[in-house]
Amino acid sequence: MSTYLQLIVLFGSLSLMSIGGGNAVLPDMHLRSVHQHHWLSDTQFADLFSISQTAPGPSILIVGMIGYAAGLPVGGVLGGIVGGFVATAAMVIPAASLVYAITLFWQRAQESKWRIAVEKGFAPLTVGLILASSLVMSRAADHDWRAYLLTAVCTLIFVRSKVNPLIVVAAAGVIGYFGIV
Template identity: 30%
Template sequence: MTDSALQSYSPWQLVRYMLALGTWGFGGPVALVGYMYRDLVEQRRWISEADYKEGMTLAQLMPGPLAAQLAIYLGYVHYRLVGATLAGIAFVLPSFLMVVGIGAAYVTYGGIPWMQAVFYGVGACVIGIIAMSAYKLTTKSIGRDKLLWAIYLVSAVLTVATQSESVFLFLGAGLLVWFLRARPKGWFGGRLNGIAASAPLAGLLFAGTTDWHLLGQIGAFFAYAGSFVFGSGLAIVPFLYGGVVTEHHWLNDRQFVDAVAVAMITPGPVVITTGFIGYLIAGFWGAVVAALATFVPCYLLTVLPAPWFKKHGKHPGIVAFVDGVTAAAVGALAGAVIVIAQRSITDWVTAALAITTATLLWRFKKLPEPLIVVVAALLGLVLHPLMTHT
């Protein structure tokens, strides 16, 4: 899509879109990046295909939550720091308010027994949603390119086999396509290393910034998680478990499982579970510190290298590198569908829900996902007790 074919929009139109996506965008990072492509590139035509691919590449190379970083970069494309800041806040705020509200109910009533029933339906429905999103991204990004297909398949298989995503795979894929199609010129590596070297700095910004010892510990831990964990929600969950349950003993196993369930049944980024965890540890301010410490490093790691990406993004070497990283990233997202499905599809009912969701979205292109999610949640409340007693 050329710049001349793009439609103009105001920052507040983008804010309204990100608020809506943060409120109704179910399905985790795979679905959310698919929604952004469908809505902003295909339908509204606010963002060009090239800018979207650059944003995806940057989000995959930098640590932190994938969908939030892409939202921040897309805000940066036409409105720079103001757009990036507004888009990032608007995208994260709705789900943060939701998990704080759920956290308050959880603490007040001693757990959320109905959550398993809701997740039973929603988790299966989400598989159908993200499978369709991954399919659309695959067809748009890979096309008939044999080299990109090879990278895509290797990335998908490795994601399923290891149940995690590796930045080294993305970098290797980008460098391979760059080497085969653009030939190294000697300048690229130094630039990329300079960007990557900024990663550890962001992790230090929130360590010890509060006088309250517990909030300081929360801030330091979640800043580290936001600064050094790649692979978005897929990889950060086991990392959080190691720190929150095993190392610090802030939560027990049951509470942590509930925290992950909250992240999956609420819209927006999966990593917003850090807000829920923070609330269980230290109340409202624990939620605020945990969420800020998680998302501010990812904001910095998006906007700091963004000017370089905008300036050099059209260079043939960068285009080849972006193509390679995009193929690996989309392959990893497709693999993530299988990984998440293994956890969400537990019997014939959940399998039927997932297949039905994918079929409906394939047949009815304009069917709103939130409606499907609400129906799936209601079905879960009805069917889960029946399935557990049979």
């Protein structure tokens, strides 16, 4: 199967499962792009995730970067650019189409008991998917006890305080820059 078709199948299917945003399907994205298709290594995936989260714009930027990495062997830089566009379109178009169709129905079912039940059920589902994403990223990025400790400390700061996350991220970046982790 061609790389571009693999990108369409992968991100088209992930698009329809990304309840709560693109980060909710990060574990499957990691599994398939690193271990199944071998477009990236664990470290490259963690690096792309970090870049996509710190860059301005939507968190789904990682999809374009994975598509770029997948397309490089096919056609160099131009193949990478095409791969980035293909992956991004495959991730956005199915979900956007489904959301549009569901919104039309959802507006008519405003007082339905099913609607209320579905809305209450999505909250724990989304939290679970995001926790799974956090675990996968920690395993991909952390390779010794110091990195696990830094991840745990940052998580505690995020959960227990109102410190601006950018300060925590900057501090962790400085720690990584100086080779402490």
